[in-house]
Every structure is written in structure tokens, then in C-alpha cells.
Amino acid sequence: MRPKLADVAREAGVSPTTVSRVINNKAHLSEKTKNNVYAAMRKLNYQPNSLARSLHGKQTHLIGVIFPSVSNPFYAELIELIEKKLFKNNYKIILCNSANNSDKERNYLRMLLANQVDGIIVGTHNVDIKEYQQVELPIVSFDRKLADNIPIVSSDNAAGGKMAAEELMNHNAHNLYFVGRVHHASAVNPTDLRQQAFQDTITAHGLTPHTWNLSTTDSVTIKRAKIAQLLHQPVDGIFAADDFTALLVMQTAKELGIQLPEQLKLIGYDGTKLIQNYHPELSTIVQPIEDMADLLISILLERIDSKSEVPLTNFKLPNTLLRSQTLE
Amino acid sequence: MRPKLADVAREAGVSPTTVSRVINNKAHLSEKTKNNVYAAMRKLNYQPNSLARSLHGKQTHLIGVIFPSVSNPFYAELIELIEKKLFKNNYKIILCNSANNSDKERNYLRMLLANQVDGIIVGTHNVDIKEYQQVELPIVSFDRKLADNIPIVSSDNAAGGKMAAEELMNHNAHNLYFVGRVHHASAVNPTDLRQQAFQDTITAHGLTPHTWNLSTTDSVTIKRAKIAQLLHQPVDGIFAADDFTALLVMQTAKELGIQLPEQLKLIGYDGTKLIQNYHPELSTIVQPIEDMADLLISILLERIDSKSEVPLTNFKLPNTLLRSQTLE
DNA sequence: TAATAATTGTCAAACGATTGACAATTACAA
């Protein structure tokens, strides 16, 4: 049985109230009793029961973190940074993998509320979650519009798409394709803005943009096949929706004997540390992952402890272009 | 303010006790009252306060998951599977990134205890944690000896090392190197067994094994440089400590004009889905990630709800060899 | 119709800590 506050009090020869005061730094306490209490806590290896404390109204210091995947390196790096920074602020995270399953996400959301988390960071891609509307807890969203009263942090996707288009055109590519999940209706996801801006920029330059759709449910084998098909079209510039798709393009091109960058220019998206380290040859739009993690957390913590309404902005952080061998 | 049990009772026109009974499926309750209560809960969007329930002795349904990294794809995939399977069993996870920092790890451990988690899965690489000895909570360790009373789940690292050695020799490689973090003292980590078995197997075949040390603190640039140095030695077979190191070897070899597999055979280790999908050319020892996740969880849950002492075995699951272009 | 079973309620004590009110003791300065 784990020791409780009363045990510490007995051990230290003081009242339970005093122990609680020591723990919470209340009132004026002599160094002597403080030290007695600390010693007793150490001796008994005492840890205050968070449940009891939180039940009384104290913060839980738990933050729910909901993302569609953990194994995707982009999310993995973002989550790692979020964890690191929250830990510094003495918060711990409950990790929720929505797996793009709205039932699972809803379930997790309910659980987070039941567990009285202090706040939630959401980076998931399911739209139909009405529930977010009525959560009266500090929430910050990553790259996605959840509800009117929830601030969004993202990179400047439109600028990223434009940058990719311009860069490909500057390198004399004319048959330009966007490869990835292609959206058709009006842009809903911030990420759709990449494709949109890419196409608009190309059109503005008097060229015709093309798209080549890969479904997110396609296996990698199928994606490779589809990309091989694409590479049999006249194409000399590709903007991939993400770096891993770009890798497939690179590899497929190589198999088909297509030279990069001579015959084909390629730009990816995300620019994780993993890609920068292990595929430095890939040109890519680098998202400011660390800045976004910082911002997500500072907005969230601000909301948590000041209770102030944060202006409901869509915070857009700038991307950078990493020029490498697939471009020049 | 979130509704509480008493609010539901009022709304449903029953006593708080009855509501609690409905929630916990106690006693005999008529369908009618049950439905009334459910309706009231739905109407008020009621969620029982987990803190209060757990304080009373109910499980928290929280599991602490401590790993040295989230962004490393191997851990990322393992964590994702653990999350997926725990979710199915109605458990949620508190994610702890030890970052190979024993202070941080100790801190997280204390916090997990304070939060009354039901169990802990530990996959971290710090040794000097005495604290694990005295935790009287169900714990399972991944790939690491923590304390005498804590079961370990791992892949058969020794068999993996042996497999790699034999495979390289079968393909007529004679100058064999282990590349990665090289241990010198007697093996402490299960992962050290890979290197040990690799070397022993080579020696047993009358050849001389070599090692080429890469520190975990080396940047990727430095690792590349060190690998380039290695490739200027006489070497025709390399066993990399992990797949990402293997990628660096592949890339460096290519830059130096060394042909794989003609001039150099290469085997990596881990075989994540990421590597299998995006680097299918790499031969590697594939760890049974999913099986390990299953086993970790079944042992942990067994311990949690049967309170039975699980036999303190080191569960070793078999690896498989993925032969690909870097071998033949 | 009586006896039995099922259903629901009331009440109160936990779970482990926090906190405010108030009292009592001690220490220190004037």
C-alpha cells in the first residue's frame, strides 16, 4: 500500500494539515518542520495522490494530444517536440491516436474530459466531430479548422504551394503535376491549400497544372504503380504532397531510367529531420515543426492559466525551401 | 460546469445511488429506469469524473508508456501498436519520452505513480534506475533488464546477430564488420547480444570479426564521415546495428562507387514498415514488432487483472530475415 | 392472498487530499 498524507504526518510528528501546507507552500512554516516533513516524505517514498488533489480542484497537469498517426515521421517529430516542451512546463501527455477514425476520436475526446485534462492539442483530420464545439476546455488545433472558437496553428500552406510551383517553373519545368491526395471541392483542409496555391500559381504563369491522385488508402505498392503510370506521361516537374510520396517518385524514376534533376524536377513537403538526415538529396518545403510546437503550447498554456480568451486567429508560420539535388 | 452524477439523478428523477448503479451495472434495475438514466446522461452530456471513481479504488485505465524516443520509427511503430491494442482493451496511455535522461525518466516514473496508473510498459535504455525495484505496480519491460521481478519481452537478439553473420558468410563475404554503437564490456543490453552473437558466429567459422563504432551522440554528418572511412578499409560484408545506419552505409557506398551487392553485402536491423515500404532494397533482420506489442500487453493486462505473479521469463520472439538487393 | 423476489430509495462512510476558520503555542521585540 502506498503511504498517504496521514502516514507522512505521523512519521514527521506533525498534523496532516501541516504536511499539506508544506506540499503546497502555504502559510509560514519553519525550516525545521519543512525539513522534517521532507525527510518523512523521502523516507516513506511518498507521492501525493494526484487524483485526490485534482478532485479538489487542482490542475491535473495532463494534456490530451490527438493525432491521426504516431508512426508517420512528421507527426512523430511534432509529438516528440510537444512532449519535450510540455514536460518542461510540468505537463504530461495522454496520447490519442485517432487513426482517422471518428468513433475512436470521439471516444478519446470523452475520455479526456472524464479524466479532467487541463487542455487538448488536436491535429487530426476528421471533420465530422461536432463535439469539439461544445468542449469548454482550452483547445488548440494543428492545421485544421475544428470549430469557430478554436485557434489554429499551421504553416503557411498556401505560400508553400506557391513556392513549390515557382521553384519548379524557375528551373524550367513546364509539365507540372501535383501528386498525392487530390481534393476537388473547395479547400477544407489547410493542407488542401497547398495544392490549390500550387495550381493557381501555375495558371497565373500561363501554364496548365495537372494532378495525379493517390488515395491515402492505397498501399505503397499501388502508389508505386500509379506513379510509374504518371512517369509515362509527359512530365518534367512534380510537387509531392509529402516527402515520402516524393521518395516513391524518386525511386520509380530511377527504375525507369529517368534522370533527376535533368529530366525531372521534384519537390516534396514536410522536411522532417528524418528526411533531412537520411534523404538530403530531396528538395522539399520544410515546415517549421519546432516553431509550430512552440506556438501550439504557448497558446494552450496561455489559455489554461490566464483563462483569457486568446484571439481566434489562424496562426500561419512560414515554410522554408530546401534546395537540393532533385532540383538542380 | 460539467454536470455531475447528482444532476443526472435529478434529471432522471431517481436517486444518485441508482444512477451510480446504472453506470456500474450493479443490482437489478428495470429497463425503464436504466433507459431514463441513459437518456438523462445523454441529454446532459454527462461523463462520470474518472478522478472521483478512481479515487474510490476503481482502475484508472491509464498505462504509462516509457520509451527513449518517439521520433525513432522503430519506437514510433511499436508505440502505435501498443496504443492501438491498449485502446481495444479500453486503456489509454500516458506517453513518457525518457530521452535517455535518467532524471527525466525518474520524474516520469514518480508522476505515473502519483497518477495511479494501472501499469507501466518500459522500453528505455537507462540502467541506473533503482526505482523500478520498488515499484509494486505491474510492469513489463521491452528489450531491457530493469529489475529481478520485471518480465522482459524482446526479440531473439542473439539469434538475429547469428543470422546476420551466417547470411553474410553464405554470400561469400569474409571481411565482416559490425557498424553501430559498439559495446566492449560484457553484454548488458539485450541489443548488445546482437553484436556479441554476430562476432561469435564469425569466429566460430574461423574468420575474424571487426567492429566500427558510431556513437549515438554523433550527428548524421559525422556518422557518414566515419562510414566513409570504414569503406576505405578492406570490407565486403556489413551488419548495421539498425536500418538507418544501414541506409547511411548504402548511400556512402554509392557515393564512393562501391557496388551493392557485388562488392559489399549489407544487412540492417529492425525492419520497420517504414523501411520495408520505402527502402525495400535493404536486406534486414525484421523484428516481430506486432508480436512483441501483443505480448507486452497480454503480460501486462494479465498481471493487472489477475494479480497473479507472471513467471519472470525473458520472452524472446523470433526475428525473420528479409533478403533483398543489398545481399543478392 | 400471502409470500417471495425484484426494484428503488435513504443514509452515511469511504477514497486522499485541500482549505478556511479558529485556537493554541511559541518566539521575539519593545
Add this chain to the structure above:
DNA sequence: TTGTAATTGTCAATCGTTTGACAATTATTA
């Protein structure tokens, strides 16, 4: 020596839910 401030204690209510004991009501069956 007295007054004031600092220190510590006692006591009880509270956070939201669970649970056991017991009573009261209703329904079912013989």
C-alpha cells in the same frame, strides 16, 4: 513583561463517485 507575529494544531467541509446496510415499495408467483 506584554504585545505582536510567526508557527502549528484541531476540526470540519469539500471535491464526485462508490458501496454497503437497510428500508420501502412494487411486481410476481404459488
